[in-house]
Amino acid sequence: MRIAVVSGKGGAGKTNVAVSLALVASSALVVDCDVEEPNVSLLLKPVILGRVTAFRPTPKINTEACDFCGLCAEVCRFNAIMVLPKTVLVFEKMCKSCGVCSFVCPRKAVHEVQRPIGEIEWGRAGSILYVGGKLNVGEAMPTPLVSQVKKKAEEFEVEITIFDAPPGITCPVVEVLESADYILIVAESTAFGKSDLEIVLEFVENIKTPFGVLENKAGLSRRFLIRELCERRNIPYLGAIPFSEDAARACAEGVPLIEAVEGGWDLFADILSAVRG
């Protein structure tokens, strides 16, 4: 079963929930898809067994074969190429690796070279397997790396895969959701968390994947804001994890939520049961 852990709001507790679910499942793969700001390894503390550079293809112009006709720049939908009288500029970070430029070049002057965009690593913490990615600073597009991280994760045969998605609902998150059998939405029990949950629901309610909402930091505002919303809109509600200052301090030190919260192991066992349905 592949579970994607998402949230509208950053800091709602996705990574903590993802790692805690893996710990209670006792045998699982956690995949850190938040390649811009990966945090899974801070909580899981895996032993890293491998690390590779991730690449994506980008055009390189052979200026000796090129006659500066400008066709490649014209066909590039992403404005990543500019042809000048004697040189060609390639804006590598705008390139989406579609390959059209090399395909149309009448002089076969466009070659694809591999450009490094980040890293992929993998390892284990006891019986919990880990795969993660980290995007190089300055890269404009996380989605291609997310896709490569997912591909690496497929190499491991496990019963449960838990994807820690980036926050929000943009392209890299959609890339994660495409592989999910179940979407677990973590919502912070505050006005901000509720508002951001509504944005996620706008998307998730329109796709066929089963989903449920987990209310985190319940008690932080005076009402169970998330439970109220789910009851009102008939949305599957997985339960609430209570907020406590002690738990918050423990998490801040890198203790996983399942250990930081009183009764955490039972709580997460129930959540996992509800998810597995």
Added chain:
Amino acid sequence: MKVCVTAQGPDISSPVDPRFGRARFFIFVDTETMNFEAVENPAAFSGGGAGVRAARLIAEKKAEVVITGRVGPNAQQALEAAGVKVVAGAAGLSVKETIRRFLEGRL
């Protein structure tokens, strides 16, 4: 000389558009005669790389100078490579007045 000014409207009395890549219009002006040509920006609705697309147009039109509010890093690189001088910081005036000040060195 031939200069290009980013504009919010299609003529020389239109206000300057402080953006480059997503400016509504480019006004190309021959500073000797003040003859001008307004071109709608083909990059205005680009998903990305608007600055690069706009720079391509400027280069094709052979303008020597671009006068605008600000230019992003991609457009800056593209315009420099094309040998086009960039004068930034223009805002709040008409295209005509902006050119006058530029020629007087007061921009």
